Amino acid sequence: MDLLDYAFMQRALLAAVLVGVTAPAIGIYLVQRRQALMGDGIGHVAMTGVGLGFLLSASPVWTATAVSVLGAVLMELIRWYGRTRGDIALAMLFYGGMAGGVLFINLAPGGSNANLTSYLFGSLSTVSPSDVTAICLLAGFVVLVTLGLRRQLFAVSQDEEFARVTGLPVRALNLLTAVTAAVTVTVAMRVVGLLLVSALMVVPVAAAQQLSRSFAATFAIAVAIGVTVTIGGTVTSYYQDVPPGATIVLLTIAAFVVLTVLAAPLARRRARAAAAAHPAGDPAECAIPAARGAGGTVGA
Numbered sequence: 001m002d003l004l005d006y007a008f009m010q011r012a013l014l015a016a017v018l019v020g021v022t023a024p025a026i027g028i029y030l031v032q033r034r035q036a037l038m039g040d041g042i043g044h045v046a047m048t049g050v051g052l053g054f055l056l057s058a059s060p061v062w063t064a065t066a067v068s069v070l071g072a073v074l075m076e077l078i079r080w081y082g083r084t085r086g087d088i089a090l091a092m093l094f095y096g097g098m099a100g101g102v103l104f105i106n107l108a109p110g111g112s113n114a115n116l117t118s119y120l121f122g123s124l125s126t127v128s129p130s131d132v133t134a135i136c137l138l139a140g141f142v143v144l145v146t147l148g149l150r151r152q153l154f155a156v157s158q159d160e161e162f163a164r165v166t167g168l169p170v171r172a173l174n175l176l177t178a179v180t181a182a183v184t185v186t187v188a189m190r191v192v193g194l195l196l197v198s199a200l201m202v203v204p205v206a207a208a209q210q211l212s213r214s215f216a217a218t219f220a221i222a223v224a225i226g227v228t229v230t231i232g233g234t235v236t237s238y239y240q241d242v243p244p245g246a247t248i249v250l251l252t253i254a255a256f257v258v259l260t261v262l263a264a265p266l267a268r269r270r271a272r273a274a275a276a277a278h279p280a281g282d283p284a285e286c287a288i289p290a291a292r293g294a295g296g297t298v299g300a
Helices: 007-032 038-055 060-081 086-107 113-121 129-148 150-158 160-165 170-188 197-208 215-240 244-277
Strands: none
Touching: 007 038, 007 129, 007 150, 007 170, 007 197, 007 215, 007 244, 038 060, 038 086, 038 113, 038 170, 038 197, 060 086, 060 129, 060 170, 086 113, 129 150, 129 170, 150 160, 150 170, 160 170, 170 197, 197 215, 197 244, 215 244
């Protein structure tokens, strides 16, 4: 493949693989927690970090990471304590993040909104060696958390009250999930873009759930879908000269549609098999009425 002859494509493909692994890995917990749009909110906040990077002549990846983590922590605090006005506070946080990014990047020397575009929608040619180093380190953190603490994170995602009763540090795990989601957003922004990364965190998980209800199987299938669509979108972007982020997201949605169509007959086949195993009127399934004595008590 001639695209591997170019250093920028080698970096882009490596970043794409890491994004394909990390986004669904944290996304499965967000879906279970019914926080599917959390990545989108963090992406808005991360724009301020990108703008600060240009303003301070620092790496936008690291500044975006710092601001995203701070934003994710604030989102969790608002979720805990802002029960009545939490939605308004979150809206101000999201839109303030967008406005801050536009303002800071225009204040930066030689900065303009054009510099922000590659971070909003992804760009293959702008993935630098320093970006790859940062992405590798951040992706390592995400994989370590999502795999190393998978039992604890799954328990909290399924039922916070039950997890609290069993002695798990629920608030600490919730904060860790939010921070890991923030890190994942900055990992993905160079390939998919801040405005589209949430789709890659959610849609592969939704597609995997069409085939499996097991957590382990859903996790593995979602990551496989993520890696496939990120590589496919990156290669398509190179040959067709189309935006990588948009291409990856459309491929992800296409995968969801295909798996949904394929899963329908599979579900019907499983239902028929279950019905055959336990046919209607099976004596094993019939409730046997208890005999009652004269006093109305259950007989022996």
